[in-house]
Amino acid sequence: MVSLAELKRYSAENSVDVATLERDYTIGWLLKGIFVEEQLAKVLVFKGGTALRKAYFKDFRFSQDIDFTLLRSIDASTLEGGISSVCATAYRDSGVEFSLISFAQTRSEMGEEAYEGKVSFVGPRKQRGNPARIKIDLTSYEKVVLLPASLPLIHPYSDNCEVNLLVYRLEEIVAEKLRTILQRAHPRDLYDVWTVLKFYRNKLNDDKLVEVFFQKCEHKGVRLKRWVEFLQSQRIMGLSKHFESSLRRQLGEIPDFEDLRRDLREILDEIFISL
Structure with a gap:
């Protein structure tokens, strides 16, 4: 020890x-x-x-x-x-x-x-x-x-x-977290997806991520219209109140919630371009 x-x-x-x-x-x-x-x-x-x-x-x-x-x-x-x-x-x-x-x-x-x-x-x-x-x-x-x-x-x-x-696999972790966000959004899941997509996207295969995401959604009966609409939903906006406090013990520096939400909207629109 x-x-x-x-x-x-x-x-x-x-x-x-x-x-x-x-x-x-x-x-x-x-x-x-x-x-x-x-x-x-x-x-x-x-x-x-x-x-x-x-x-x-x-x-x-x-x-x-x-x-x-x-x-x-x-x-x-x-x-x-x-x-x-x-x-x-x-x-x-x-x-x-x-x-x-x-x-x-x-x-x-x-x-x-x-x-x-x-x-x-x-x-x-x-x-x-x-x-x-x-x-x-x-x-x-x-x-x-x-x-x-x-x-x-x-x-x-x-x-x-x-x-x-x-x-x-990395694509599977992100895909499962994205599907989970649609079901019950938690600050840590938003942060994790944002971090991987913003800083480590070169480690991912976008097509594979999309394929796995939709298979996981189908398995759970979850549907998505457009990410831009979901990220503006009341459920996501409500996370801003306790975003910082819920991550304080797990991070040295916590990103601004609105910056994170904007980044996610732009990156997910690129990846899920056909939606």
């Missing part, structure tokens, strides 16, 4: 609080534990905003939780046992005290099962009285369109935490 002094140095250099860095650090060890656990590594695909930071872009925003899509059905007891084993392995290898404190099935429809685990950890800050928690979401109701990638874990800390992650 790295020292608290290392996290404090990183905190000073990046204007991010130490608690956020500790969580980022421990998420890395938890991910390693998951992808060296044979039963889980075969059925879980890493996705979402945390995947953008831990598999694609080392300077991406910090995250709170980790999300996976299940490639096939697996019973709850096997998943729970696997995560318990992950906690023991990660504790042994890192010195971070991981413990699975709850595991529950949150959705039971056949073929659309979902589960939630909560893992507590005691890391470099030694916060034992009320230990922090990482939520693990595991869902089987998403359609995985593209063959997942195998990418090395990004772990910008001094200890040896190395593993390959099975992770959504």
